[in-house]
Amino acid sequence: MFDAKLRPLIDPVLNRIGQGIAALGIGANGVTLAGMAIGTAAAMAIATGHIGLGLVGILLNRLLDGLDGAVARATRLTDFGGYLDIVADFVFYVGVPLGFAFAAPANALPAAVLLATFALTGTSFLAFATIAAKRGIETSAHGRKSFFYNTGLAEGTETIAAFVLMCLWPAQFATIAFVYAGLCAITVIQRTLNVWREFG
Template identity: 65%
Template sequence: MFDAKLRPLIDPPLSRLARLLAGVGVTANALTFTGLLLGLAGATAIALGHVGWGLSLILANRIADGLDGAVARVRGPTDLGGYFDIVADFAFYVSVPVGFGLLSPANTLPALVLVASFVLTGVSFLAFAVIAAKRGATTEAHGKKSFFYSTGLAEGAETIAVFIAMCAVPAWFGVFAYAYACLCVLTVVQRSAMAVSAFRD
């Protein structure tokens, strides 16, 4: 929901840093996998009870995730890079609720519900992208991407905001998880309505 609105604020500093990194030979794929490792380490830290470290690693993951796309735009984007990027993103998103689920037995059910909602959101996102590409649709609302990015209520910015809230108040994980799962389901409904409008023959 807020991703496209945040792009004009975050793109300029990311682009400046990306030019420096690309200039010394850093690749977008290297940043993608570094970010994935940071994110998985954050989820592991949460599972082990080090929620503060988990939050720091989550934020580091997001910086790396922003930089990989910026470096790709400098060096030239590739389809393989786009594939790695989206797989790494969803692996990271799922790992955080799993970490909280392992942290406490009370978190198991809300974590499962949240992961299930992420799966539904991801399926709707990727299915929309595939059919939009088949029809030749394009958009740069989220910047230049490897494939069509459809807007939704629950996007990256909202997800990270919820992860931060979970780390800030771990005792409320269940409340945040159920509430955000509902927003994810609403996103699927919203995207399905967009599909009905855009893909009607």
């Protein structure tokens, strides 16, 4: 919901940093893989009860997720880079709830519900992108991307906010997970209605 609104504010800064990284000879895919490794480490830290360390890893992961695109824009966008970026994103999105599930047995059910809605939002997102690519539809609302980014109530910014809240108040993980799962379900309905309206 807020991703497109925040882009004009954060992209200029990320692009400048991305140009500096590219000048050092570091490629976008390397930044993506580094972010995925840090995100995985964050999930493992949460699983072993080191929530504060996990929060640091979450924030670093998201920073690198923004910088890999900036480096790509400073050099060149590739289909493989777009593929690797979305896979790394979902490694992160799956890893954090799993970390909380391993941290406390009571978190298992809300984590499972949240992961189920993540699967549905991911499917709706990628299915929309596939149809948009087939029809030659493009958008720059989320910056220059390798494929179409469809908006919704629950996007990257909201997911980061939910994960940060989980780390700050781990005892409220279940409540936060169930509420955010509901927002994800609404997002799937939104995208389905958009597809029906635009392509039906």
